[in-house]
Amino acid sequence: MITARVTVTLKTGVLDPQGKAIEGALATLGFDGVESVRQGKVFDIELSHDDRARAEADLAAMCEKLLANTVIENYAVEIV
Amino acid sequence: MKTAIVLLPGLNRDRDMIAAIRTISGQEPLTVWQTETELPAGVDLVIVPGGFSFGDYLRCGAIGARMPVMRAVADAARRGVRVLGVCNGFQMLLEAGLLPGALMRNASLNFVCRTVKLEVANAGTVFTRGYRQGQVIDCPVAHHDGNYFADAETLARLKGENRVVFRYADGTNPNGSTDDIAGIVNQDGNVLGMMPHPENLIEDAHGGADGRPLFESALDLAAA
Numbered sequence: 001m002i003t004a005r006v007t008v009t010l011k012t013g014v015l016d017p018q019g020k021a022i023e024g025a026l027a028t029l030g031f032d033g034v035e036s037v038r039q040g041k042v043f044d045i046e047l048s049h050d051d052r053a054r055a056e057a058d059l060a061a062m063c064e065k066l067l068a069n070t071v072i073e074n075y076a077v078e079i080v
Numbered sequence: 081m082k083t084a085i086v087l088l089p090g091l092n093r094d095r096d097m098i099a100a101i102r103t104i105s106g107q108e109p110l111t112v113w114q115t116e117t118e119l120p121a122g123v124d125l126v127i128v129p130g131g132f133s134f135g136d137y138l139r140c141g142a143i144g145a146r147m148p149v150m151r152a153v154a155d156a157a158r159r160g161v162r163v164l165g166v167c168n169g170f171q172m173l174l175e176a177g178l179l180p181g182a183l184m185r186n187a188s189l190n191f192v193c194r195t196v197k198l199e200v201a202n203a204g205t206v207f208t209r210g211y212r213q214g215q216v217i218d219c220p221v222a223h224h225d226g227n228y229f230a231d232a233e234t235l236a237r238l239k240g241e242n243r244v245v246f247r248y249a250d251g252t253n254p255n256g257s258t259d260d261i262a263g264i265v266n267q268d269g270n271v272l273g274m275m276p277h278p279e280n281l282i283e284d285a286h287g288g289a290d291g292r293p294l295f296e297s298a299l300d301l302a303a304a
Binding site: 014015017018021065066067069071072 | 138187188
């Protein structure tokens with residue numbers, strides 16, 4: 001079985017109001033060394049087979065077709 | 081004109097849309113469930129209404145946009161059938177690739193429910209010919225993710241091709257949308273996506289009827 005972690009983050013230059021709100025909340029909690037916060041999503045995906053090449057191709061297709069909106073988001077796939 | 085309204089779990093403005101079509105055209109619109117792979121024959125106008133399809137899980141409209149009926153809507157759009165997406169319907173048209181760009185969380189992070197001013201930025205489309213160019217109308221909005229975003233190249237193309245159809249006017253931009261964009265059309269002009277809800281302003285009981293000309297235009301009815 002292959003386990004993969006997909007990380008989806010906003011592209012550079014895309015405004016992240018949620019990240020800004022989290023940044024503000026961290027400042028409210030007294031963390032004064034925070035320069036900036038960008039938030040994103042993590043997907044842990046378990047595959048039912050051990051074919052690494054197939055997994056890489058499938059996971060990239062999953063990101064392109066559903067997991068990421070490539071207009072505003074980047075994705076990274078890590079097979080763990 | 082035959083109208084079909086797409087139904088997906090989690091939508092909540094479908095009945096408003098059905099009522100608007102019934103009131104304005106005097107005809108009962110057809111409804112098409114999300115699992116259908118084809119639209120009823122002879123449909124001239126397809127509407128994807130607002131709400132929270134599939135709970136807006138993952139991203140607003142992301143799951144709904146990948147349901148079978150949306151492939152049928154895309155096929156119909158390619159054949160020249162008119163397609164209107166409102167609110168979550170607009171989000172689905174973007175996620176389905178029928179229109180360019182994306183809708184992000186409102187800049188204020190708040191859900192916004194109020195009436196805004198809209199400028200008719202292009203009165204030359206099949207959806208807006210009932211308005212005057214530059215006319216400012218009232219229209220309700222109710223959304224959390226209406227902050228339109230597109231890269232610089234896409235924005236330049238939209239403006240160059242006169243595809244921005246509605247803009248928030250008079251400082252009423254409720255969501256931080258780029259260039260005050262509230263609604264855009266595809267290249268052929270037969271697919272319109274917009275965040276505001278024209279179906280909720282079609283008769284005096286709504287407090288105004290500024291949304292009515294949009295449906296009269298799309299349904300080929302002479303403006304009253």
